[in-house]
Amino acid sequence: MSGRYQAVRGMRDLAAADAAELRQVEDQCMAVARAFGFEEIRLPLVESEELFSRGIGVGTDIVSKEMYAFDDRRGKRLALRPEGTAGCARACIERGLLHNQTQRLWYSGPMFRYERPQQGRYRQHDQFGAEIFGVAGAEADAELIQMTAAIWEALGIGHAVRLEINAIGSGASRAAYLEALVAYLSPYESELDGDSRARLRMNPLRILDSKVASTQRILEEAPNLADYLDATEREQFHSLRELLDALGLSYRVNPRLVRGFDYYTHTVVEWTTEGIGAQDAVGGGGRYDGLIELLGGRPTPAAGFAMGMDRVALLRQAVTEGSPYRSTDVYVVMQDGKHVPEAMAAAQALRVRVPGLRVRLHAGGGGLSAQFRRADRSGADWAMIVGEAEIAENRVSLKWLREDRPQAFASIEEAAAMIRDAQTDGR
RNA sequence: GUGGGCGUAGCUCAGCAGGUAGAGCUCCGGAUUGUGGAUCCGGCGGUCGUGGGUUCAAACCCCAUCGUCCACCCCA
Numbered sequence: 001m002s003g004r005y006q007a008v009r010g011m012r013d014l015a016a017a018d019a020a021e022l023r024q025v026e027d028q029c030m031a032v033a034r035a036f037g038f039e040e041i042r043l044p045l046v047e048s049e050e051l052f053s054r055g056i057g058v059g060t061d062i063v064s065k066e067m068y069a070f071d072d073r074r075g076k077r078l079a080l081r082p083e084g085t086a087g088c089a090r091a092c093i094e095r096g097l098l099h100n101q102t103q104r105l106w107y108s109g110p111m112f113r114y115e116r117p118q119q120g121r122y123r124q125h126d127q128f129g130a131e132i133f134g135v136a137g138a139e140a141d142a143e144l145i146q147m148t149a150a151i152w153e154a155l156g157i158g159h160a161v162r163l164e165i166n167a168i169g170s171g172a173s174r175a176a177y178l179e180a181l182v183a184y185l186s187p188y189e190s191e192l193d194g195d196s197r198a199r200l201r202m203n204p205l206r207i208l209d210s211k212v213a214s215t216q217r218i219l220e221e222a223p224n225l226a227d228y229l230d231a232t233e234r235e236q237f238h239s240l241r242e243l244l245d246a247l248g249l250s251y252r253v254n255p256r257l258v259r260g261f262d263y264y265t266h267t268v269v270e271w272t273t274e275g276i277g278a279q280d281a282v283g284g285g286g287r288y289d290g291l292i293e294l295l296g297g298r299p300t301p302a303a304g305f306a307m308g309m310d311r312v313a314l315l316r317q318a319v320t321e322g323s324p325y326r327s328t329d330v331y332v333v334m335q336d337g338k339h340v341p342e343a344m345a346a347a348q349a350l351r352v353r354v355p356g357l358r359v360r361l362h363a364g365g366g367g368l369s370a371q372f373r374r375a376d377r378s379g380a381d382w383a384m385i386v387g388e389a390e391i392a393e394n395r396v397s398l399k400w401l402r403e404d405r406p407q408a409f410a411s412i413e414e415a416a417a418m419i420r421d422a423q424t425d426g427r
Numbered sequence: 428g429u430g431g432g433c434g435u436a437g438c439u440c441a442g443c444a445g446g447u448a449g450a451g452c453u454c455c456g457g458a459u460u461g462u463g464g465a466u467c468c469g470g471c472g473g474u475c476g477u478g479g480g481u482u483c484a485a486a487c488c489c490c491a492u493c494g495u496c497c498a499c500c501c502c503a
Contacts (some may be wrong), residue, residue, distance in 0.1 A: 006493090007494095008496090009493090062501080062502080065428075065501095083502095111503080113502080113503090115429075115500090115501065116429095116499095118496070118498075119493080119497070119498095121503085122503075125503065126503090127503060128503095154467075211499090211500090260502060270436090271503095274446080277498090278497080278498065278499085278500095279495080279501090279502070279503075280502095281502055281503055282503065283503065284502080284503070306503065308502085308503025309503085311503060333461095333462080333463095335461060366455090366456095367456095367460070367461095367481090368460090368461055368462055368463090369459065369461095369462070370455085370456085370463090371463085371502085372462050372463035372464090373463050374463085375462090376463040376464055377463085377464090383462080385462075387461060388461085389461085397462095397464070399463090401463070407462085
């Protein structure tokens with residue numbers, strides 16, 4: 001296809017049913033977040049590169065090799081956001097939203113990571129995320145998990161996802177553990193896989209979730225992170241587990257769960273699934289009590305999560321039947337091209353009387369046969385006919401396309417009433 | 428960033444001991460000039476991803492490149 005423009009690698013167009021599917025996922029996420037008392041925040045897609053390198057960590061894969069970073073016209077170093085939390089934290093600090101108050105915020109939109117595309121992994125992908133600022137302790141963590149679970153239920157995929165949690169400490173406990181881990185692993189350095197060897201210096205914690213079998217064997221005897229948590233941290237994790245148990249939310253404690261951002265502290269959370277390929281993480285998050293201070297704000301506890309809506313849409317298609325995609329409820333056909341004004345007026349009159357009804361006017365001419373064929377293929381339940389006879393009596397004909405019912409010759413009000421009745425009956 | 432598979436009509440694909448492109452579906456029209464879904468008839472539609480090489484001749488062989496899919500990796 002050279003000579004023709006094509007979408008940039010890893011960035012997709014979503015049309016028709018695919019777009020509708022993603023929209024449904026986003027709508028459900030928003031509805032649940034609102035029901036939990038979260039407010040929307042709209043954030044820039046572009047931030048200074050340093051916000052991400054400092055916030056996420058220079059040693060992380062995302063910052064070191066997956067960021068879309070560039071200079072603007074005056075040489076300022078910018079980056080397309082690879083995730084939402086850093087920008088959200090920046091916005092809250094900058095706007096003073098954390099001054100003696102808590103915040104419960106949600107956002108939705110595209111994230112950018114320069115990765116090799118594959119099933120469920122795109123260079124531009126849509127995330128929905130939520131953050132709680134200013135609340136320490138396990139309740140916020142538990143509530144975020146409860147909310148995520150509610151989203152899965154709303155989407156009908158609750159049975160297809162699993163929750164894993166872990167406590168990774170912070171501050172002194174983390175430092176002590178890292179020291180012990182590096183001390184333990186260093187003698188094995190030459191036996192580690194290449195990635196892990198590099199991480200021994202850059203980001204030792206990440207070695208824990210290496211999937212290389214030989215590395216995992218070495219890790220079997222490694223010091224245990226849980227043993228290094230202080231009393232407060234243990235208590236906090238215990239509280240979280242109690243809350244989850246009380247709520248009937250099932251989970252698995254995975255002591256090797258470590259996430260790819262440096263800002264996480266205490267609690268980390270990951271939701272995974274089977275059945276959408278190798279990219280099995282559909283959501284994740286955790287507590288990040290140090291991030292606000294790191295970015296220049298006053299010390300503020302915080303926790304959040306994000307989910308990949310593209311993957312959720314994939315999963316939903318895989319595990320739910322889903323009704324066939326339809327773009328139209330009423331398809332307006334006309335006897336002759338000269339009836340366009342009356343047909344347009346009738347279509348609009350119907351839209352006004354039945355809010356939300358998708359009324360589509362036939363365009364492009366053609367005989368009635370062709371128009372009805374289009375009406376049928378649009379998935380519409382009704383065809384509304386505007387012709388000489390209808391116009392003469394200021395009426396329309398309403399034809400049921402999916403049910404064996406007689407065609408009605410009716411006023412717009414009567415047609416609207418019939419459609420409303422049929423819709424409330426649940427079709 | 429690494430490895431493998433695949434790029435032929437809008438879609439799904441066939442065509443490959445190299446001899447100048449096919450099917451089904453879709454779409455358009457007709458049978459049916461105020462009525463769709465079934466059937467029948469007809470039609471539109473392709474620089475065979477792109478560039479180069481080998482050859483009298485390349486969709487087919489070779490090289491490169493781009494894209495895509497899958498896995499690694501990473502994450503959502």
